[in-house]
Amino acid sequence: MLAVRANERSAAAAGINVSRTKLVPFAIAAFIAGVGGSLMAYQQTVVVPTSYVAIAGIGMFAVSYLAGITCVSGGVLAGIMGAGGILFVFLDRVVDLGEYYHVITGVLLVITIIANPEGIISEVHRAINWLRGKVTSRSQDETPPELLSATDALSPPPESAREVGEVLLSSTGIGVHYGGVTAVDDVSFDVREGEIIGLSGLNGAGKTTFIDAISGFADAAGSVVLDGERLDGRRPHERSRRGLGRTFQGIKLYDDLSVRENVTIGTTAARHRGRPTGSGDDDLERLFDVLHLTPVVDRPVKELSQGRRQLVSVARALAGRPRVVLLDEPAAGLDSTESVWLGHRLRAIRDAGLTIVMVDHNMELVLEVCDRIVVLDLGRVIAIGTPDEIRNDPVVTSAYLGAAHARQELKA
Ligand SMILES: Nc1ncnc2c1ncn2[C@@H]1O[C@H](COP(=O)(O)OP(=O)(O)OP(=O)(O)O)[C@@H](O)[C@H]1O
Structure with missing residues (x-):
């Protein structure tokens, strides 16, 4: 999926069926959304159209993008931050987010698109990589090795x-x-x-x-x-x-x-x-x-x-x-x-x-x-x-x- 997201042409050249790779996650996501909708109906006992307004879906999309859509950990973070998630419930109790929730996610979404299109989780990954680099640099020389030595270039393989x-x-x-x-x-x-x-x-x-x-x-x-x-x-x-x-x-x-x-x-x-x-x-x-x-x-x-x-x-x-x-x-x-x-x-x-x-x-x-x-x-x-x-x-x-x-x- 990352290959298709990064470059469809080279993914296809590698033998990946691009349309299927896009369609399967879409179908899985639609299935999960359907299950989520059914569980919500079960929880609320009364099903009314206002429970499923478009703005709720857009809000969920905004939170997913905000958290990071390029990896599974971004999805998990979106679940924690999204309406009904642990972080949302906690903040709502402390500062009474109420109606401001959508406004706040909207503003954060715009900032994310401009400043950090890969979402919050990418910063977490960057920090982890930085820490890892710090640890390994103590034991390894970070200088990138030369592409080839002069002797490599001058010595053709034996003719076969x-x-x-x-x-x-x-x-x-x-x-x-x-x-x-x-x-x-x-x-x-x-x-x-x-x-x-x-x-x-x-x-x-x-x-x-x-x-x-x-x-x-x-x-x-x-x-x-x-x-x-x-x-x-x-x-x-x-x-x-x-x-x-x-x-x-x-x-x-x-x-x-x-x-x-x-x-x-x-x-x-x-x-x-x-x-x-x-x-x-x-x-x-x-x-x-x-x-x-x-x-x-x-x-x-x-x-x-x-x-x-x-x-x-x-x-x-x-x-x-x-x-x-x-x-x-x-x-x-x-x-x-x-x-x-x-x-x-x-x-x-x-x-x-x-x-x-x-x-x-x-x-x-x-x-x-x-x-x-x-x-x-x-x-x-x-x-x-x-x-x-x-x-x-x-x-x-x-x-x-x-x-x-x-x-x-x-x-x-
Ligand atoms: N998508 C396109 N739409 C219109 N014309 C195109 C397109 N792709 C290539 N051409 C034209 O087709 C001709 C051949 O282009 P092509 O890129 O295949 O040449 P090339 O020999 O590979 O050149 P280069 O060494 O610069 O890559 C050129 O006149 C180019 O302008």
């Missing part, structure tokens, strides 16, 4: 003899239109098992839209087949559960949660597919280790640098044990040394059996890491080939040089 398998992901005639804009135009290519495919092109070439189209986040024409199964027409979480993982350009993490919690949410897709996830044990620990996240696993992701947040988003996608993972600019936020290091990590992950489609407009990185590269320009494929073929392709060179030349003219 690796065989490219059969076609695993096939996209045919993918087209996406936004009003009059053709973002992706009749794009078709196959991805073979064990490959790293780079999807490159200048800004606005249609790379992200293509990824959105095949992962179900954009309405698209054409067909997408993963391991013999048609995915087009399916919703994003269904595609994720069938083995198509992805990351997002804007990273889209659940900021209030720790690294471990973020990555564990990523295991949802694998659980629904009946694949062992190793959640909470060896597999996740290995994943943290491979991506150098072990030292920060228990820290909230909002405290991390952009580079590490990027790695958390990659780890979350990999935790779903996808057949194919679509990485949208995984090196954004990393400096050039870190990008090279990430490239080596991705090749090691590929060697462990994963197939990767990686979007990046950094041609250097794509040429370094990928087995084959697809170059898009204005939504169309202008070249497909190995890094050497792409390097020597005059169409690619003129598309890139043309843009560079135009930029130079603009500057002049």
Whole structure:
């Protein structure tokens, strides 16, 4: 639920059924409210419409929001503070709140929305975390460890003899239109098992839209087949559960949660597919280790640098044990040394059996890491080939040089 609240798109990409996740708590809350209403009728013995006026419901909502709606402890606090709760009864006896109760909660609600949208309970959690931090800082060095050491970056993983398998992901005639804009135009290519495919092109070439189209986040024409199964027409979480993982350009993490919690949410897709996830044990620990996240696993992701947040988003996608993972600019936020290091990590992950489609407009990185590269320009494929073929392709060179030349003219 926290994942859906934090970011619906990335929750769906992790294999969570967003509409069901919203509907189930709504139904449970409606059931509890119904039981509460019946008990009230039982207690008052006479049922009149004025016992159920809308303002009472709004008052209850205000108190819930005031207490904090992001965790169970907020709900408990709302029960204590709400009309009829222990705190309410106590205060009413001492200062005779009476009719002023709604006015006071209304004012506090406005202040909470402006000053502290997560409610009173978040302050309690913050104080507990602060105390915990004080205790642990006596025994631990709080300095965040560096993302990687220089030796890590300079030592690529040993080349392994690796065989490219059969076609695993096939996209045919993918087209996406936004009003009059053709973002992706009749794009078709196959991805073979064990490959790293780079999807490159200048800004606005249609790379992200293509990824959105095949992962179900954009309405698209054409067909997408993963391991013999048609995915087009399916919703994003269904595609994720069938083995198509992805990351997002804007990273889209659940900021209030720790690294471990973020990555564990990523295991949802694998659980629904009946694949062992190793959640909470060896597999996740290995994943943290491979991506150098072990030292920060228990820290909230909002405290991390952009580079590490990027790695958390990659780890979350990999935790779903996808057949194919679509990485949208995984090196954004990393400096050039870190990008090279990430490239080596991705090749090691590929060697462990994963197939990767990686979007990046950094041609250097794509040429370094990928087995084959697809170059898009204005939504169309202008070249497909190995890094050497792409390097020597005059169409690619003129598309890139043309843009560079135009930029130079603009500057002049
Ligand atoms: N939601 C949208 N509504 C309208 N046009 C859009 C939308 N999303 C993308 N576009 C347009 O579609 C085209 C392709 O955009 P897209 O973001 O896929 O390119 P990109 O290659 O990923 O670029 P970048 O590297 O900057 O992310 C652009 O012309 C963009 O303006």
